[in-house]
Amino acid sequence: MTKMKTSGFKCLYGNQTKGERERDREERPCVNYKCGLLNTIQDVLRQRPGWTEVKEEGEWDFNWCDVAWLRENFDNTYMEEHVRICHFRNHYELTRKNFMVKNLKRYRKHLEREAGRGEAARCDFFPQTFELPGEYHLFVEEFKRSAGSTWIMKPVARSQGKGIFLFRKLKDITDWKKDGTRSEEQKNDVHVESYVAQRYIENPYLISGRKFDLRVYVMVTSYIPLKAWLYRDGFARFSNTRFSLSSIDDQYVHLTNVAVQKTAPDYDPEKGCKWQIQQLRRYLTAKHSRETVETLFKEIDNIFIRSLLSVQKVIINDKHCFELYGYDILLDDCLKPWLIEVNASPSLTASSQEDYEMKCRVLEDTLHVVDMEARLTGREKRVGGYDLMWNDGPVYREDAGPETLSSSCFTANTHLGCVNDRKRQLQQMFKPLPGHKRI
Template structure:
């Protein structure tokens, strides 16, 4: 069906997730909902639709979709590790050794079954606690910790797992970070939101607000606690089943609150360095897949980065989510996600309201990189400062942006 460019008041949208915050945001912008398979201007979908239809249809210039075709190069755990390793090797071959060292932000990792032999050799040299993760699952499903190789043998038998079996489920195995940063004796990781509007040239924004996800149980590396997911995994889908879970307060702490807490403990300079390292980590991960992701002007992607901080204030990339949860378990969670998603739609700019030049800030999003501009055409992070975790003045910024547009009209 031929598509015509919509007016500002007739944007037609489809939304696969109708019980989450994104549906509220789309309705709140007074766009018009449609159930049509192809006659839409904007589609927030799961990846299943893309697999079935994307390569077999022609989209009009203005239509936008929330996934890149091979998004999994960044978000599938084994592919992420593969691309980061490849980027590091490329830099080393180009004699850019100083930059190559900066790609040490993932734990020692092996892909199974392909690298099982290499893993066994490494395990014998570096015993301790390791963690197994299925590459294609989320919400903590299928993850377990182990300390002995015979535990892997038992797992292989239970899963009918053989390296020569093409139907075997792929896993990664990683050296477990045994000394995470603790608050109140509990482990946490960070959920940070990144919006990529283009890979060629690379253009991405980093959202100021995020949250720390805590465990309900105190952290422990005791032998009897290694198998306890309530101690080691921060996923809400796991922690909500803890006997001490409080549905009113949840398990999350705003990123700004966390940053302020850490500043009181370690000082502003050290915490700013940590958050700059997180920003650098995110940018380098995007650079590692920039030449692999299939660029398409119809596509954008909102990623959910999961990052762990250890006791030495070093950030570690755990995984990148292509479909970060948009459900809200508390009022605070809902407010954060609603504002963030509303700013995503502003940046995607279906209404054509943004200025033609790149904006350094749009709502709560700050520019991470824009290789389409001279100052943004960099392979490393240019500034030691980041707004990540700072106060989110999104409403004030949006009002100022509207005021400036009205004055220039």
């Protein structure tokens, strides 16, 4: 989808008059920013009071870059104390599918060794996965033990459903046999892709017969110590076709990526294929119970925290860096959440007016947490739609009772899918700058 223009999709700062925006720009600290993306983030940055875009080689205080820019420029860029950039240097330790699984497996072994099998079992939230071609023989052994099962192949570093397919026969993956079958020239060829073979969740939770997954936003502002925030808004992405295992070649049945679904012949762009996560939470509560859904969302919180802890010691921490992750979570028909993948550059392109407004809220509050204007005290448990869920340890709600504080859940301060009264919260929290009225 092409970039949404501000004139069509009104960002949340857009209710200011031109005069008000100009006064804000004069009264707030000036932040020079650079942005390498042409989507919703560009609209949000352009409308943020006091922020000015710089081009090409201009000096910047804030850079929302893509990972290609980071890879080419980070090590050659001098950054002063106040400067911020939107990725950690080796973010791929969590966001490449093979590295994510490698780090989770290592973390699970560490927990079993240090805290016992019960604690290690808390990491049982990602499907059985093998990296090919390196673990081809190990995969074949498991494949033969579970004859008839469905597996899914994914390239380790692509997105939007590209290169993904399902299979049940080994002959379908002969191109990914072990390294020994390749010549040295092939091994050194940068174009030879690694894939992961992952056990397919054959019993997904269905709504109206359709499969869906959750896109949830988690922000990390530091890895040492770990400080992580969870956003209240998110969405469920639905397939456009009723679920069935009888046809594993139909991507419209099995892949929920919007980039895939919007190419379906009967896709309706007016209806789209998303629910806001608040709508999903209400649906699940009505169909099951409040207690069941609370347990589910605590288990989802556990996924966020454990996955971040699994890479805490390998991510290169840098005070200039923050990361906005897009987590993809799948529910099975037992209401067990599964971590499918983590995205370093979650799509910021909107598929509808509602989607655009939600992404504007996420991005505006991300900038509030980054706090280039130095308005926060550092002790906040909530900023806009973000709830602080980990700050070198679990963060609890002010009203958490003794049963919560004594439980084994990792965090109790999150409100994923709950009411997001961010505008009122921001008005109460931010004190005006000298000569500046409240936002």
